[in-house]
Amino acid sequence: AQTVTQSQPEMSVQEAETVTLSCTYDTSESNYYLFWYKQPPSRQMILVIRQEAYKQQNATENRFSVNFQKAAKSFSLKISDSQLGDTAMYFCAFMKPSLLQGGSEKLVFGKGTKLTVNP
């Protein structure tokens, strides 16, 4: 079974600075998907970024980027120019592709990192 580990339960950063959240995972699969979700105090789960394992290029979405190290099974999230609205729980998640056309595989989550952005 796949596992996802987020080793930093809590982190804090000053507004406008850069912060990196860590995520490692364990799998024997060669192809899979990785995600970062953000959960602000409103409780809503928001997809931040997605990475396909077969792509060597790291995904980027505005101020959010990932450092995907496939051999090390590491998938860290970098937030640049941190803003107060980035304060949230961040969850790393893993999904392996379905073996069946039209099938579904399940999303496995880490336990989350609580990020606080300070003014």
Added chain:
Amino acid sequence: DAGITQSPRHKVTETGTPVTLRCHQTENHRYMYWYRQDPGHGLRLIHYSYGVKDTDKGEVSDGYSVSRSKTEDFLLTLESATSSQTSVYFCAISRVGDSPLHFGNGTRLTVT
């Protein structure tokens, strides 16, 4: 939002009573999921559905059942609620099996 509505938003119930949570989507997505979120555990999959009347168990399915009689509705039932089922419950949908999941706003359930 991806057109997902969970009801109720909050519920308090007593131990031993049955409880049903509803997830309604307007996206016509095939896949629907129920997760629970607990401190220190992240989100864990309870049940999921890959079509009308097609469901399967997730990681923490004991004490829960689901039904999907229409594409747009996915019901989660706690057959006899226990205090260990106090949690925040999230419904999620995806268009195809490998797509990112989009989540509802969650239901906070308290079992006293």
